[in-house]
Amino acid sequence: MSQSNQAPTDYNFQVKDCFLGAQMLFVAFGALVLVPLLTGLNPNVALFTAGLGTLIFQIITKGKVPVFLASSFAFIAPIIYGVKTWGIPGTMCGLAAAGVVYILLSLLVRVQGGDIIKKVLPPVVTGPVIMVIGLILAPVAVHMTMGKTGDGAIVLFPQAQAMTAGLLALATTILVSILGKGIFRLIPIICGIIVGYIVCLVFGFVDFSGISKAAWFAVPDFTMPEWNLQAIFYIVPIAIAPAIEHFGDVVAIGGVTGKDYLKDPGIENTMLGDGVATSMASFLGGPPNTTYSEVTGAVALTKVFNPAIMTWAAIAAMLLAFVGKLGAILQTVPVPVMGGIMLLLFGAIMVVGLNTLVKSGDDLLEARNLSIVALILIFGIGGMSFSAGQFQLQGIGLAGILGVVLNLILPRSRQE
Numbered sequence: 001m002s003q004s005n006q007a008p009t010d011y012n013f014q015v016k017d018c019f020l021g022a023q024m025l026f027v028a029f030g031a032l033v034l035v036p037l038l039t040g041l042n043p044n045v046a047l048f049t050a051g052l053g054t055l056i057f058q059i060i061t062k063g064k065v066p067v068f069l070a071s072s073f074a075f076i077a078p079i080i081y082g083v084k085t086w087g088i089p090g091t092m093c094g095l096a097a098a099g100v101v102y103i104l105l106s107l108l109v110r111v112q113g114g115d116i117i118k119k120v121l122p123p124v125v126t127g128p129v130i131m132v133i134g135l136i137l138a139p140v141a142v143h144m145t146m147g148k149t150g151d152g153a154i155v156l157f158p159q160a161q162a163m164t165a166g167l168l169a170l171a172t173t174i175l176v177s178i179l180g181k182g183i184f185r186l187i188p189i190i191c192g193i194i195v196g197y198i199v200c201l202v203f204g205f206v207d208f209s210g211i212s213k214a215a216w217f218a219v220p221d222f223t224m225p226e227w228n229l230q231a232i233f234y235i236v237p238i239a240i241a242p243a244i245e246h247f248g249d250v251v252a253i254g255g256v257t258g259k260d261y262l263k264d265p266g267i268e269n270t271m272l273g274d275g276v277a278t279s280m281a282s283f284l285g286g287p288p289n290t291t292y293s294e295v296t297g298a299v300a301l302t303k304v305f306n307p308a309i310m311t312w313a314a315i316a317a318m319l320l321a322f323v324g325k326l327g328a329i330l331q332t333v334p335v336p337v338m339g340g341i342m343l344l345l346f347g348a349i350m351v352v353g354l355n356t357l358v359k360s361g362d363d364l365l366e367a368r369n370l371s372i373v374a375l376i377l378i379f380g381i382g383g384m385s386f387s388a389g390q391f392q393l394q395g396i397g398l399a400g401i402l403g404v405v406l407n408l409i410l411p412r413s414r415q416e
Helices: 002-039 043-060 073-112 115-120 123-136 138-145 159-179 182-186 188-203 209-213 229-257 262-282 293-302 308-320 324-330 335-360 367-382 395-409
Strands: 069-071 289-291 385-388 391-394
Touching (some): 002 182, 002 188, 043 262, 073 115, 073 395, 123 138, 123 229, 159 335, 182 293, 188 335, 229 395, 262 289, 289 293, 367 395, 385 395
């Protein structure tokens, strides 16, 4: 008799977990699809690789950490530049190499311990690199909010109407993030996009022609990487910033659940999972994966700490990836709406970098720290570039490498 009563109970738990997983995906959805929409990648592929990446992470960490992996904001700038310069296949080569960097870092931690990362990549390096990522994207956000292409070369919509839609999307996102209650506070991006989209409907900015042409069910447009050494050298250094953020994300989810994931399953395994998931995504044409703080917030709100919930979220994402109409609908979001969201998003990335510096407590006017921070910012934002034949290093990648090298070679004060 006890066995007959057990089956319905297990079934009920599975159904409940399935719905909770769908809710977690809903929380992550806005940010997840925003990255491919901004960078020219396929949103259906991003959904599939986010789900598959989460499953890979769960396998490597033995299903112990309730996190969801999806599109990383840190790589938006290099993906935009890469797609324009080398095309999607060449860019994917660089992103796959970035995943290898995570894997190598995980091996380094496994051998030397977690403190080695703090020595090689201290806040005085990672903070300004993260700031560069946000600041270098500022013109793209402004141009798109004004109804232009990201480079500002082509006017797509009348400026006054475009700015109205973009700024209303921005205002909604801010207000929901500050004043929203419950689940709404976790989905400010979705709320902002909805309001901006409605305004664009009124202005006649939305083009629905692609929806009717799209199939209801279709295999995502997967893209294999092509070897491109330039893309590797350009993108790999950018992995520095999200690698450090990974530590913070793991600590954050541990603080919510009351467990020390740095020890079990270990930061070396969580970083390995992130790296393998990122390289895998790149081999299919998706953006790099990272742990989502929105989903961590949802875990804190619902008090559901079962990592199996994320497995259901991953399965839901992979299934949605085969709905062709969904991708077509997402691609109708007008440029000004995305620009309005980006104004806050890229500014927030810059603030994260600034906060990294502030929390470190380092004296930024001390000669060594001042030199490192100043040169990272000026080289990265100013557009400094080094070339040797076909090899070229510039922007965020140059800033990241410069910061690591300066931190290793500049002498420390006697007090330090």
